[in-house]
Amino acid sequence: NAGVTQTPKFQVLKTGQSMTLQCAQDMNHNSMYWYRQDPGMGLRLIYYSASEGTTDKGEVPNGYNVSRLNKREFSLRLESAAPSQTSVYFCASSGGLAGGWYEQYFGPGTRLTVT
């Protein structure tokens, strides 16, 4: 099993450009998440999808959109990139059965720089 995969690994954008970060998991998990990691701030949740067909805002959703394409794939889109979106982005997934809680499995990350 590949686990959680993310593409691309690195990306440099100019202010105002758009891009989509791709994430896929092969663990048949119901729930998927997008986080950003900034120095000294831990991980902050951008959006999550509790199950296929649903998406919800997390702590820092402004400037981002998401699509849960199917059970395996969850993409994150930056419509008009800003320097404040320079960060490392992580996708994660978890089993998320109703009433329970499971640990999250993380991808290797995408390092994004906006100039």
Next chain:
Amino acid sequence: AQSVTQLDSQVPVFEEAPVELRCNYSSSVSVYLFWYVQYPNQGLQLLLKYLSGSTLVKGINGFEAEFNKSQTSFHLRKPSVHISDTAEYFCAVSDTTGGFKTIFGAGTRLFVKA
């Protein structure tokens, strides 16, 4: 709402010495607790978790943590560290009421010196 405080941003320690990484949380409901480890240029991976039962939980690589409900703490310990334990460690908390949000602490960078 929950919050997590990791009390040390950096912990330097000599190889084979014991280490404790401190984590305190606040929550108005019951919680699940996790420790994750992040090696350089990698994603996070689960070190251990507390869901219920025994308050002392053991994880991978010889780490253990103790859930203390009265002190709202979940400190991570290892009796003897190795150079390979150098990494960033994150404490995390989630509620048990069916939510899907996990709150992460700011991280503690463990640096093991020879």
